Amino acid sequence: MLTVGLVGARGHTGKELIAILSRRSDMELVFASSRAMAGEPVSNLAPEARDGLTFEAMGPQDVAARGADAVILALPNGEAAPYVAAIEAAAPGTILVDLSADYRFDGSWAYGLPELYGRERLKGAARISNPGCYATAGQLCVHPVRDLLSGPAHLFGVSGYSGAGTTPSRKNDLEALRDNLMPYSLTGHMHEREMSRHLAHEVRFSPHVAAFFRGITLTAQLNFAAPVTLEALKSRYAEAYGGEKLIRLSDTIPEIRDGQDIPGAVIGGWSVGEGGRNATLVCALDNLLKGAAVQAVQNLALAAGLEELGGIS
Ligand SMILES: NC(=O)C1=CN([C@@H]2O[C@H](COP(=O)(O)OP(=O)(O)OC[C@H]3O[C@@H](n4cnc5c(N)ncnc54)[C@H](OP(=O)(O)O)[C@@H]3O)[C@@H](O)[C@H]2O)C=CC1
Ligand SMILES: CC(=O)N[C@@H](CCC(=O)OP(=O)(O)O)C(=O)O
Structure with missing residues (x-):
């Protein structure tokens, strides 16, 4: 049994992590840290949590002293x-999985997107940085064709407001979001740098947030160095993702609802422009699942040599 501690457990991604971990027979959540909910049963937030597990306010030394096999931040x-x-x-x-962006540019941490960057390199890894929701969707869209591209890939993303976390801001203020679509960080978003770095190809990213709670869609606009047919394009994605249990390919354009509450991602709706020099496709996924908690548990399982999709699908 792999013992796991969770820091930041009362947040949006923490709640999903508690649910997934409680469904695994080979991992046990041994502590859940939160300052705001300290002393409350974890099941008040996540009904799946085992009886007797209580939120604790834990500083860095407290977390380290508990000696869990793995800690998810x-x-x-x-x-x-x-x-x-x-x-x-x-x-x-201790195996550390960090959901934040803090170590995604640090070459000494394994960047955990198993469908793209391989499972072997995660085996035995002790420091794993977990790609976020937009970065996962964007890289899933671009990676299979990155060698065909001419110029940057342009990515237009729309996220539910849970993507902005629980700390109050304009991006999770339902009054500001009502009947609205809010563009933000239109140049230089951290995820633009993250995707460009890991794809080794430049991307331009335009994020937006809307009034629904969970889910993202990301539309990719791609330009090619030589003409591409629709069949050739689709076969690239079939080849890349045909064996992947968490990725579904779809001829129809994925919408927010197609990606909500599912553990994986839907990719498709390919369309090739006249002359074959440009194309678009869309990825929909749940920002809290494949965009965060599912990916973190996949990565942890791979690092520990456990079944990758236990508790997930
Ligand atoms: N939301 C999303 O869609 C995604 C989020 N991520 C990343 O995952 C991480 C968590 O996101 P999310 O769950 O949305 O965040 P939330 O804002 O919902 O939760 C943050 C958690 O961290 C705790 N916390 C906040 N500040 C501190 C602090 N200074 N010291 C210790 N604990 C603190 C809070 O608990 P308390 O205050 O009670 O201690 C809370 O449990 C972020 O780095 C985010 O970028 C990645 C992919 C998608
Ligand atoms: C709506 C909103 O604010 N979304 C967050 C993305 C959430 C996410 O992907 O988290 P990471 O930052 O860990 O990658 C943002 O744009 O920063």
């Missing part, structure tokens, strides 16, 4: 470092 961006440092000092063999 589901903290806002910029908060992971003290936890990583405490674990490095007291229990360096």
